Amino acid sequence: MARVLMKGNEAIAEAALKAGAEGYFCYPITPQSEVAEYLAKRMDEVGGLFLQGESELAVANMLFGAASTGKRVFTTSSSPGISLMQEAISYMAGAQLPCVIVNIMRGGPGLGGILPAQSDYFQSVKGGGHGDYRLLVLAPSTIQESVDLMMLAFHLADKYRNPVMMIGDGMIGQMMEPVEFPDHYEEPELPEKSWVATGAVGRKPHVIKSLFLDPYMLEKNSWELHEKYDQMKKEEVRYELYKVSAKNKIMIVSYGTTARICQTAIDQLEKEGISVGMFRPITLFPFPEPQIHKEAIKKNINDVLVVEMSTAQMMEDVEKAVLGKKPVNFFGRTGGVVPAPEEVKEQIMMLIEKQKKTKAKKKA
Amino acid sequence: MDQQNQTIFARPDAMTETVTHYCPGCTHGIIHRLVAEALDDLGVRENTLGVAPVGCSVLIYNYFDTDFLEAPHGRAPALATGFKRMRPDMVVFTYQGDGDLASIGMSEIIHAANRGEKFTTIFVNNTIYGMTGGQMAPTTLPGQVTTTCPAGRDVSRTGYPIRMVELLAALATPAYLQRVSVHTPQHIIQAKKAVRKAFEYQLEDRGFSLIELLSTCPTNWGMTPSEASKWLAENLLPYYPLGCYKDFDKAEGDK
Ligand SMILES: Cc1ncc(C[n+]2csc(CCOP(=O)(O)OP(=O)(O)O)c2C)c(N)n1
Ligand code: SF4
Numbered sequence: 277m278a279r280v281l282m283k284g285n286e287a288i289a290e291a292a293l294k295a296g297a298e299g300y301f302c303y304p305i306t307p308q309s310e311v312a313e314y315l316a317k318r319m320d321e322v323g324g325l326f327l328q329g330e331s332e333l334a335v336a337n338m339l340f341g342a343a344s345t346g347k348r349v350f351t352t353s354s355s356p357g358i359s360l361m362q363e364a365i366s367y368m369a370g371a372q373l374p375c376v377i378v379n380i381m382r383g384g385p386g387l388g389g390i391l392p393a394q395s396d397y398f399q400s401v402k403g404g405g406h407g408d409y410r411l412l413v414l415a416p417s418t419i420q421e422s423v424d425l426m427m428l429a430f431h432l433a434d435k436y437r438n439p440v441m442m443i444g445d446g447m448i449g450q451m452m453e454p455v456e457f458p459d460h461y462e463e464p465e466l467p468e469k470s471w472v473a474t475g476a477v478g479r480k481p482h483v484i485k486s487l488f489l490d491p492y493m494l495e496k497n498s499w500e501l502h503e504k505y506d507q508m509k510k511e512e513v514r515y516e517l518y519k520v521s522a523k524n525k526i527m528i529v530s531y532g533t534t535a536r537i538c539q540t541a542i543d544q545l546e547k548e549g550i551s552v553g554m555f556r557p558i559t560l561f562p563f564p565e566p567q568i569h570k571e572a573i574k575k576n577i578n579d580v581l582v583v584e585m586s587t588a589q590m591m592e593d594v595e596k597a598v599l600g601k602k603p604v605n606f607f608g609r610t611g612g613v614v615p616a617p618e619e620v621k622e623q624i625m626m627l628i629e630k631q632k633k634t635k636a637k638k639k640a
Numbered sequence: 641m642d643q644q645n646q647t648i649f650a651r652p653d654a655m656t657e658t659v660t661h662y663c664p665g666c667t668h669g670i671i672h673r674l675v676a677e678a679l680d681d682l683g684v685r686e687n688t689l690g691v692a693p694v695g696c697s698v699l700i701y702n703y704f705d706t707d708f709l710e711a712p713h714g715r716a717p718a719l720a721t722g723f724k725r726m727r728p729d730m731v732v733f734t735y736q737g738d739g740d741l742a743s744i745g746m747s748e749i750i751h752a753a754n755r756g757e758k759f760t761t762i763f764v765n766n767t768i769y770g771m772t773g774g775q776m777a778p779t780t781l782p783g784q785v786t787t788t789c790p791a792g793r794d795v796s797r798t799g800y801p802i803r804m805v806e807l808l809a810a811l812a813t814p815a816y817l818q819r820v821s822v823h824t825p826q827h828i829i830q831a832k833k834a835v836r837k838a839f840e841y842q843l844e845d846r847g848f849s850l851i852e853l854l855s856t857c858p859t860n861w862g863m864t865p866s867e868a869s870k871w872l873a874e875n876l877l878p879y880y881p882l883g884c885y886k887d888f889d890k891a892e893g894d895k
Pocket of ligand 2: 856
């Protein structure tokens with residue numbers, strides 16, 4: 277298919293259809309309502325299901341019911357709506373149901389604002405709902421990547437029988453960029469869905485549940501889930517390195533559109549003869565912990581700088597990855613304030629000043 | 641044929657042989673049987689999905705020989721909506737208590753009913769939270785004693801009990817709404833007809849159907865099973881009148 281200019285929200289919707297999504301459930305919320313508006317028309321054309329529910333609480337539970345059929349289903353929302361979905365997300369993780377949830381994040385806490393933010397990192401990556409579970413979390417930085425990851429999300433959800441969350445800040449939803457869709461989404465073969473509820477015809481009933489009253493059974497289920505998360509850590513870590521070289525003295529760690537702002541800063545600094553590299557996690561769970569560690573401990577790196585649109589959430593995971601081997605610094609804007617490349621540059625210059633001083637001290 | 645060995649009464653095919661965990665005299669068991677008989681009569685067991693609530697009947701999936709989903713507290717109608725929309729060819733029912741449906745799940749049931757979701761809800765009203773040990777429900781009668789209204793429900797503080805079928809009957813969409821009871825054999829026979837009709841309506845694609853069944857909770861009412869049945873007749877029936885509150889066929893005229 278040729279390249280087309282598309283708004284992020286609409287591209288995400290179209291990508292889901294390319295991946296074979298047959299059901300979509302939604303409740304309006306800025307900045308992602310265009311997904312629903314787009315699919316309200318498109319789902320009819322492709323013979324899929326579009327349903328606007330009465331609340332995100334209901335929507336996520338509809339998704340639970342729909343996912344039990346084994347068909348590919350998804351929802352999209354933004355931060356306050358995602359909070360309401362946590363109940364069903366926890367239940368689906370417990371019952372091992374595949375589905376895709378997109379969070380086009382806005383500033384919080386509370387009603388917050390409607391402008392781009394990355395402050396739902398903890399909620400997405402650390403559980404969000406109750407119980408021992410994780411979501412596989414993908415974080416695109418461009419509209420093309422949103423399309424690619426959206427399709428991948430359905431594959432991974434089925435592969436692991438686990439909800440997959442794609443998080444983008446408001447810019448991902450609202451920006452327009454050229455994108456290319458494959459004519460057909462090619463994916464590795466998946467095992468048959470032998471667990472689905474399709475009627476007990478000539479077999480024992482299937483019960484899709486997260487209830488295990490026997491603590492040993494619940495513990496077993498929790499360890500089974502844990503094994504899947506371990507497998508994700510082995511097989512699904514995705515990241516990108518930008519201008520990483522032995523000349524770098526500083527390594528930025530940033531994700532989503534914030535990483536693109538950092539890229540601009542890095543490009544400008546390069547012209548000024550200052551070499552900075554960037555590590556951009558694409559999967560936030562599994563987090564590229566060993567990979568960040570490996571890059572951060574390289575001799576040439578004096579400082580790590582985490583840049584996020586939150587008050588230092590991913591920062592905690594980067595610190596855990598770096599294990600105190602190098603100083604981990606932080607720069608963040610939040611509440612819908614988007615950092616400017618100049619601000620990132622300023623942070624880099626401050627770090628370089630600091631490094632010079634330390635060097636001078638050491639000599640003295 | 642050997643007349644003496646003829647089977648005249650058996651477990652419905654739609655039920656498993658698992659012994660239920662319900663307290664002696666609890667009418668959840670009778671209601672399970674009515675649902676199973678309806679599925680048998682209509683020959684739809686293999687094409688049925690049940691959605692279990694959170695409440696005493698949370699383990700209903702152990703007693704039915706059909707596929708089941710176990711929903712979060714109150715959300716069964718949302719799960720049923722998602723499932724049935726993806727599989728309109730299947731028969732779907734939710735089984736819910738009054739805490740589940742009329743308190744925490746009020747929003748889900750009203751909107752599912754109002755969208756005319758084509759599933760059947762079996763609503764078991766025992767006026768109390770059975771599973772958690774007998775707390776006040778939105779359906780608890782004025783003056784009724786529970787662990788969270790030990791002096792009896794004070795309507796000046798907690799309002800009057802919610803009459804669910806009447807509430808839902810205010811909506812234009814639902815196809816069939818009826819209240820029945822299971823405290824005497826005669827009532828059970830009427831209840832059986834209503835449950836069956838609700839599933840028939842679903843099979844005929846007529847829209848949302850809900851049967852409210854007045855049920856006993858001898859344990860948390862602090863009564864023997866026979867006292868509980870008597871208490872139901874004397875106290876629940878006047879407040880929760882039995883009858884059909886909405887029937888698609890009859891309502892055809894006003895549409
Ligand atoms: C979100 C949530 N809140 C509370 C509970 C605890 N809880 C379990 S069963 C129940 C009440 C069930 O009462 P009802 O629906 O009337 O059914 P019954 O047990 O009487 O059949 C409650 C409050 C829960 N499991 N989940
Ligand atoms: S507590 Fe009440 S509703 Fe629950 S099983 Fe016992 S009698 Fe039945």
